[in-house]
Amino acid sequence: MSLEICLSFIMTFIVSLILVPFVSKISKQLGIIAHTNKRTIHKGTIARTGGYAIYASFLIGTMIFLKTDTQINAILIGGFIIFLTGFYDDIHDLSPKLKMLGQIVAALVVIIYGDISLKGAIIPFLPSNISHVIAIIVTIGWIVGISNAVNLIDGLDGLCGGISIIVLVTISLTSLTYGRTDISSLSLLLAGAIGGFLVYNFHPASVFLGDCGALFIGFMIAVISLLGFGYKSSSFFTLGAPIVVLMVPIMDTIIAIIRRKVHHKSFSEADKNHLHHKLMFSLELGQTKSVLILYTVTILFSLCSYIYLYDKIAATILFLTLMLFFEVFVEATNMIDRKYKPVLTIMNIFIKSEYLPSIKDTKPYRRIVEKAKKKYAVVFLIVVAIVFSLVFFINKDNTPKTNKPEQTIEYKEVAHETPLMSNIYNQLKTAVSRNKKEDIRQLVAAYFITDYFTLSNKVVNQIGGIDYFYTDKKDDFTAYAKAAYYKNVNTLITNKTNTQEVIKYSIISNEPSNVALSGLEDYSYYDIKITVYFEELNSILNVEEYTTTVTLIEKDQKFSVVVMEE
Template sequence: MSIHTILSFLVTFIISALLVPLVGKVTRNMGIIAHENKRTIHHGIIPRTGGYAIYIAFLIGAMIFLKTDVQINSVLIGGFIIFLVGFYDDIHELPPKAKVAGQVLAALVVILYGGISLKDFMIPNVPTNISTVLAIIITIGWIIGITNAVNLIDGLDGLCAGISIIVLVTITFTSISTGRSDIASLSMLLAGSITGFLLYNFHPAKIFMGDCGALFIGFMISVISLLGFGYKGSTFFTLGAPIVVLAVPIMDTLIAIIRRKVHHKRFDEADRGHLHHKLMFSLELGQTKSVLILYAATALFSLCSYLNINHPDYARILFITLLIVFEIFVEYTNMISRKYKPLLTIINIFLHRDDLPKIKESEPYRKIVRNLRGKLKYLLLVVAVVIASYYGYQYYHRDTGPKIKPITYVEVTDGTELMKTIYKDIESTRDRTALREYVAAYFAADFYSLKNKEKDEIGGINYFYQDKLSDFQDYAKKDYYATVNKLIIDGKNTDNIVAYEVLSNTESETKLAGLEDYNYYDVILHLKFNHKSQILDTKDMSVTVRLIDKNHKYYVVSYSYNGPYVKTNDD
């Protein structure tokens, strides 16, 4: 983790920690407090304005650490709209439709002005313009859904704040591991602001964040996930990863919708059937234990998301296990209704416990059991024959011919951290479009990174087409690598590519002599150095990497330096 990212957290943490008591004192005197009713569990006069401090601390941190562009500006404007909606609701109790209208407006700002939405969302045999409209609709639904899901879990001291911090820290580490330092910095700015507030919000709370804080945090998390969440080029991972991390608030919200539908209540009608209520009242765990359990659950779901980068099988096993445990909890605590207990009913077939639901052993049930017992040996014989036939068929038709060598790409033994991450992407992806991007990115990162180079060594040669390799090496020695040997001898070869972004990935009509029969692709990359390049005199640059597809393997055949990278409204 870079110093920049750590400072992002520390600065907003300190600002928030200093602002919270000041804001609480002022707003308590103004009468902006959390009123007690039959749904609340707090007692005493507690201000509900901690969200003011969170927002102000984040805003100051953004001014210090964030580089403004269209996307960042749209996020800040959308966040301001959401904050105003929550601010007004904390004082005057806005009707639900008005709050949703404000959320839709904020979502449209980041979509239409910032260009932030689902990427690469395509439906087979559906026109592109229709897919684009559907992507916008899903994006709006995602932003509104996550914004309100985070708001709904703000029911116990420290619950919403703690879960949000865990989610944001997970986003940070995932983003760093995939080279997205921009997302990491944005996440840590918000995490620091919330942590400063949590010092005063953990049980017994001295201040609440209010809707202005919960809605703002939910909105920011939803938008940060749309920025990529550290994953590249996949609609599934754009939402799939944050859905896993946010499993606790998402499942709590979905169950609340089902529960209110089952009991014929309005969706916006509050109740005491949420996860934290069941832990606190049904299981009698109290506030602190209930909150810590939900912290642990969020951390485990977050671990699933992070594990999926390098160990997807372990991630799936853990995720399925957590879902089963969650389902048992839902049924045991009657979160949906007293009659909804399908999994516990099945489990009790083997446990035979009186306190768990049982399948009624009626006469039809006994008759079915008697018939099955009489025919059991025949059923087992049929199953055995089917299994034996299947494996016999597989053995008879086994492939005894020569094995086809799988396509492999070379990993440099002393590669940078970014190169190691990209290589893992190369090995794990099955998407040909994404594979082109990873191959181009690996070549570019290896070519322009100097920290791991020895004298006369040229990066990227393992990914260059062999028949053109000699020409490439000669050109590189006269161009980018002309002064590299001197830097290596002087111990000044410290330039490294630390992040990249794919700007475009398109088919190319330009073909090289002697290689006219292959498909060509141009991948344009935005590359970021760890500091200003000593050779190119820039920290950000754009390059075009041209590849061919030969025997289902991609090879680089040329590259071009497009100059320093300048972000435009079209990016």
């Protein structure tokens, strides 16, 4: 983790720490305080706009540490809309429909203007345009859902803030593993701002997040997790990991929806049957212990997502174990309904405890058993068919694909080379002939990065470095380049202002990498940190020299680029 990323966390933490008391004092003077209802448990006069300090601290941090681009601007605009929606609700109590409208508008800004969505999602047997529409709908649902899920767990002192910090730190560490320092920096900027607020929000709290803070945090977590789809290094990382890490608020929200549906209540109707309420009241643990337990559970789910990068089986076992305990807790505390106890009922078949529900005493289960007895043969055949189908597909995936030739990696000399590129290529040929792998890695990275950032030799729609990128990831890289450095290159070429050219470079480090692409975990990866120097001020990057890290994969004793940090 770079020093700059760590400093961003520290700075937003300090700024938030300073701002919260001032925001709290002004909020009380203006009468913007937390009102009591069926769901609240606080006493006294407490300001409910602590989220304002978080938002302000985050903005200050982004101005200092982040480079603005279309995606960052879209995130900031969407964040502003969601913050205003929550802030207005804190003061005047918006109707659920208007609050939802504000969240959808914020999501659309991110999707349309920022081009941030589940672009990589492909649904089998459906045309690409229909898959795209479905992906957009799912993206809106994800952003709105996570925003509200985070807002719903803001029921105990320090709960929402602490869980959000754990989630953001986990996303930051995971993104660093894939070389995404942009996601890491954005995550820690927000985590630091929340950390400064948490000092005042932990029990007994002197200030609350309010909807302006909880909705903003939820929105940012949802959008940050989607950023990975701009550069598909792993579908699990981009959305699967955040789902696992956010399992506590997600499951609490799903259970709340089911519970209110079962009892014919509106989703917006407050109650005291949330996960944290059950810990505090049903188990009589109090606020602090309940919050610390939920912190621990969130950390365990976070470990699942991080362990998955290195050991999928261990991570899956831990996840399923946690989900089993979660289900047992839900049933034991009657979070959904007193009659909802499927797992406990099944467990009692073996335990035979008088304190657990018995399958013989429940009519629904008795009916199920009777039907199963009559149709046991059909059920058995279906189960056997499913098992054999799974075995077939697993074995099919694991069998060698003899019909498809193994991909080969070639070190090509591109047309219209610059003098530096020609020099690098000649050195590369020499290193290959002598089989000096360390030199080959450095020269492949140097040739790729020089070709990528040099525009003086490019023609319309040409992407530099594409020949040195891993074959299966070239389409992703092309899409990424066109949305980033090459976004306006065609205009520069047309106007003959494409004068950007790398004239020299220096290798800073050459070491093994922790990156592992899905399906290519058994290969070796290397991180090459490199600084390039431009002939003049680069008008796109607005710098004369630029440092980046290129990740290479070694396959068939040759190297190609799989990730570029920009």
